Amino acid sequence: MSEQRTFTVAGLDLSLTASGIAYRDGSTSTVKTRQKDGDGRLAQIEEAVQIAVGGEHLGLGPAVELVAMEDIPQNSHAAKPISMVHGVVRNLLQKQGIPYVLITPATLKTYATGKGSGDKVPMALAAYKRAGREFEDDNQCDAAWLRWAGLDWLGCREFSVPAVQREALKKAIWPEVKR
Template sequence: MTDEQRKFTVVGLDLSLTGSGIAYRDGSTGTVKTKQKDGDGRLAQIEEAVQLAIGGGGLGSGVDLVVMEDIPQNSHAAKPIAMVHGVVRNLLVKAGIPYALVVLATLKFYATGKGSGDKVPMALAAYKRAGLEFDDDNQCDAAWLRWAGLDWLGCPEFSVPAAQREALKKAVWPAVTR
């Protein structure tokens, strides 16, 4: 297979200290659930799960891009999510894998055409567009992050209206090469 024929490989991460959603490069999803009693050891658990998701990183890992939900602003969850982001971003930098940050409202608009609301419309849109159901909203968000990255790179897994695709321009996208 030539580089021109190879589809970009994207991993989606919906990071949280208690339940991080991962959309793996093959499209499968999972959730890393941690327990408060494990303290900062939860960060190591999440780091290990992301390490497995990116396959070690670096050249030959096969991951072209990781797309993460950005840290929420003005939220009580911002501080613990920022800690998780620090660990994961450091891992990705060391692995040489570029990453993009997508604000939740942008992701919701890309998925549903509306930038607000609860998680149900995201799940319904995933079922409508991809025929998939998820065990939890963390996995659903991670899948949408992966799909957004693939779409941005010109390899959409399905079609979305142009206005929804246009919303992706609001995210910060790194240069990605094959």
């Protein structure tokens, strides 16, 4: 009998002021930055993501095998600062050879709740219902859902969601992950 392969996935809900991170072990945190730190905030976020994705050079074991990130929201006043954060993080992941997937907010909400619009409350309720998890803020909740989506796509579900909700994941462009 063959053993099912497990994967390590991190989830990132990036923003310049409060980035949610879901680590490979399922724990979560929020990286909060201060406006007065200017572009130094980008370095803070990069350092936190570096720790989250791991790597031998940090003494954290092998790097995660996939990072699932919320895509930059279109037609949003936050798109410009989030784009700066994405640039820093994507560059870091590229340098380390870590594949990543961008999942739109609507796709993530559909995967989590069955509905692609709405506020953050249904996401939190779905996390509690499916995983028994509560979070300090919606950034951590979104990051956890991103991690769960990545694990689900790779066949390593931590819980099940209805098939129609899983179908939403097909909208993302998934990278090749070494099996």
